[in-house]
Amino acid sequence: MDKDGLIEKKDTIFHRLYESFAPKGVPSDERGRMRMVMDTLVLHLHPTKVPARTLRFTYTWGLGGLSGMLFMLLVITGIMLEMNYTPSPSQAYLDILTLRTNIWFGDLIRNMHHWSANLMIVVTFLHLLRVFFTGGHRLPRATNWIIGLAMFLLVVGANFTGYLLPWDQLAYWAITVGTSIVTYVPFIGEYLSRLILGGIEVGPSTLLNFYALHISLIPVLIVVLMSYHFWRVRKDGGLTIPKNSYQIDEQKIERVTTIPHLVRKELVYALVWFAILLVWAMFVPAPLEEIANPEISPNPAKAPWYFLGIQELLLHFHPLFGAILIPAIAVLFLFLLPFYDLETESVGVYFRSKKGKILSLVAIGMSAVLVPAWIILDEYVLNWTAWLPGWPTIISNGLIPLAFILLALIVIDDLVHRNFHTSFEERVLFMFVYLLVAFIILTIIGIFFRGPGMGLYLPWEIPVTH
Amino acid sequence: MIKKKKEQSEMNLNNVKKVNRRDMLKVVWTGLGAMALMEMGMVSVTYTQPRLAEGEFGSVIEVGVVDDYPPGSVTHISNGRFYLSRLEDGGFLAIYQRCTHLGCNVPWEQTEEKFVCPCHNSQFTPNGDVLNPPAPRALDLFPIQINDGIIKVDTGNPITRQAFDPSQVVYA
Numbered sequence: 001m002d003k004d005g006l007i008e009k010k011d012t013i014f015h016r017l018y019e020s021f022a023p024k025g026v027p028s029d030e031r032g033r034m035r036m037v038m039d040t041l042v043l044h045l046h047p048t049k050v051p052a053r054t055l056r057f058t059y060t061w062g063l064g065g066l067s068g069m070l071f072m073l074l075v076i077t078g079i080m081l082e083m084n085y086t087p088s089p090s091q092a093y094l095d096i097l098t099l100r101t102n103i104w105f106g107d108l109i110r111n112m113h114h115w116s117a118n119l120m121i122v123v124t125f126l127h128l129l130r131v132f133f134t135g136g137h138r139l140p141r142a143t144n145w146i147i148g149l150a151m152f153l154l155v156v157g158a159n160f161t162g163y164l165l166p167w168d169q170l171a172y173w174a175i176t177v178g179t180s181i182v183t184y185v186p187f188i189g190e191y192l193s194r195l196i197l198g199g200i201e202v203g204p205s206t207l208l209n210f211y212a213l214h215i216s217l218i219p220v221l222i223v224v225l226m227s228y229h230f231w232r233v234r235k236d237g238g239l240t241i242p243k244n245s246y247q248i249d250e251q252k253i254e255r256v257t258t259i260p261h262l263v264r265k266e267l268v269y270a271l272v273w274f275a276i277l278l279v280w281a282m283f284v285p286a287p288l289e290e291i292a293n294p295e296i297s298p299n300p301a302k303a304p305w306y307f308l309g310i311q312e313l314l315l316h317f318h319p320l321f322g323a324i325l326i327p328a329i330a331v332l333f334l335f336l337l338p339f340y341d342l343e344t345e346s347v348g349v350y351f352r353s354k355k356g357k358i359l360s361l362v363a364i365g366m367s368a369v370l371v372p373a374w375i376i377l378d379e380y381v382l383n384w385t386a387w388l389p390g391w392p393t394i395i396s397n398g399l400i401p402l403a404f405i406l407l408a409l410i411v412i413d414d415l416v417h418r419n420f421h422t423s424f425e426e427r428v429l430f431m432f433v434y435l436l437v438a439f440i441i442l443t444i445i446g447i448f449f450r451g452p453g454m455g456l457y458l459p460w461e462i463p464v465t466h
Numbered sequence: 467m468i469k470k471k472k473e474q475s476e477m478n479l480n481n482v483k484k485v486n487r488r489d490m491l492k493v494v495w496t497g498l499g500a501m502a503l504m505e506m507g508m509v510s511v512t513y514t515q516p517r518l519a520e521g522e523f524g525s526v527i528e529v530g531v532v533d534d535y536p537p538g539s540v541t542h543i544s545n546g547r548f549y550l551s552r553l554e555d556g557g558f559l560a561i562y563q564r565c566t567h568l569g570c571n572v573p574w575e576q577t578e579e580k581f582v583c584p585c586h587n588s589q590f591t592p593n594g595d596v597l598n599p600p601a602p603r604a605l606d607l608f609p610i611q612i613n614d615g616i617i618k619v620d621t622g623n624p625i626t627r628q629a630f631d632p633s634q635v636v637y638a
Contacts, residue, residue: 173570176568176569176570177568177569177570177585179569180567180568180569181568190626194516195511195514195515195516197516198514198516199516199524200516200524200564200622200624201547201564201569203523205516209514294547294571295544295571296571297570297571297583297584297585298584299584299585300584300585301568301570301584301585311568314568314586314600315586315600318602319567319600319602385599393599393602394602397599397600452584453584453585453586453587454585454586454587
């Protein structure tokens with residue numbers, strides 16, 4: 001320091017090099033900070049100013065940002081794993097064992113990859129729910145809803161293809177059961193299944209196919225769609241702005257600069273989640289069973305957990321209905337949601353309105369009672385195939401139960417409509433919540449309540465068969 | 467009449483003339499583009515066809531002579547992933563061990579004389595017919611060839627079937 005109290009400015013090649021890269025520091029004035037957002041490659045994904053109220057944590061829960069962060073983490077840990085992995089049945093499992101025991105932090109990286117991947121399914125799904133419940137799927141944001149849904153399916157695909165790679169019993173049979181579902185697609189099922197598996201059952205070709213999809217095609221597609229998704233958010237005028245049902249009219253939206261208000265929050269949130277994941281990965285190992293044995297199916301053989309809702313449906317319906325038609329119709333209705341759920345007045349209000357909140361609670365309650373009741377009834381009492389001998393199972397175990405369930409849904413919708421005088425958007429909301437809870441219950445039952453022979457057990461009474 | 471016809475043909479000519487060079491080129495380019503896409507599509511689809519290795523599961527497997535298998539027996543051929551079922555009348559069926567429901571391996575229960583799937587409790591008779599759902603159809607078969615008493619089974623081409631039918635049985 002010289003006598004004026006100023007830092008002497010040195011000018012060497014190192015300082016010049018440093019100056020050329022180093023951030024110049026965050027400007028103290030608002031205008032300067034806005035410029036900085038515009039002039040920085042990563043930051044310019046954001047607008048220079050954002051509406052103050054969209055920053056409320058309990059509105060977005062930071063789910064979109066967290067999905068993005070998880071994706072980055074998965075790419076980094078994924079590349080590290082790739083360097084110690086050979087996609088062949090004779091080597092894959094040994095590589096995982098080596099990774100766990102002979103490579104510094106190998107186990108940690110594997111655990112992080114595993115848990116981040118599973119968390120990503122949950123987080124992207126919650127993100128989808130957040131957008132739906134605040135009306136963010138409606139025009140003009142319909143395109144982004146569709147892109148988001150497509151990305152969600154890709155995330156599930158990435159998980160599913162990654163599931164096979166450890167080549168243990170868990171992986172082998174989960175993928176066997178999961179891909180068998182494909183054979184029920186009408187007309188082209190067998191062809192599709194052979195295309196995916198590279199043969200008639202899970203084998204060396206399947207492992208290579210899944211490896212290629214997992215490390216190249218799916219991540220690239222996600223990057224492309226993600227870029228489009230971010231760009232689209234800005235083109236559609238940013239996030240939906242939260243409003244409370246009692247102050248719908250508003251003259252002027254208060255905006256604050258992105259730096260520091262948004263960026264600071266994002267960085268803190270990312271850091272907190274990174275810490276959580278790190279600690280979790282340190283103490284909770286990713287599952288690994290004995291090496292895959294194509295001769296012995298474990299009992300029960302279950303698909304990956306996110307498909308267990310569908311596998312539960314398979315226990316109650318002919319496979320064409322349980323595995324193909326019902327899920328396909330559900331996904332179709334989700335894709336088309338912005339084109340029949342049109343009301344824009346309630347965008348930005350969680351659950352549409354006060355009445356919407358009550359309706360959602362009613363839906364949760366009804367679903368939580370009726371769905372388990374139906375499952376128990378179907379398990380122990382209903383037996384359509386025995387009652388209608390000689391009928392094709394596609395009718396006795398497909399069309400007939402589905403018709404009864406659709407009838408029940410129509411009656412429920414009508415009852416709710418009469419008692420609550422619901423508008424169309426509230427009816428859509430009610431059905432969405434009802435079916436969402438039904439799906440979650442099916443998944444929970446599939447994960448925790450199904451034991452050997454896929455019989456119904458209490459979670460603590462499932463006999464050990466290994 | 468003739469005049470009218472002439473006018474009409476002139477009109478047609480005019481209509482034809484409306485396809486000018488630009489339009490024609492547009493059509494040609496679009497057509498070429500579509501053809502290129504189709505070529506790439508065909509190449510990709512053909513490229514991804516299952517690849518089968520000689521001598522492994524998926525090829526033709528020799529399982530011995532007819533007399534090795536007594537009538538009314540079910541024998542597991544592990545390298546071929548199938549059961550060789552010899553019916554009481556001496557006929558053979560090569561039954562693929564993969565459950566038609568969700569692809570689990572179906573073990574043969576000798577004491578109960580049936581196949582029982584551990585995954586969803588589907589059950590099958592010694593000729594592969596469904597005894598108990600959820601399996602939607604009988605177990606798949608592999609084609610059998612018997613020459614001079616030697617049995618060969620092609621494990622690359624499973625035959626799907628709804629139910630057992632006497633025409634599926636192969637005799638020596």
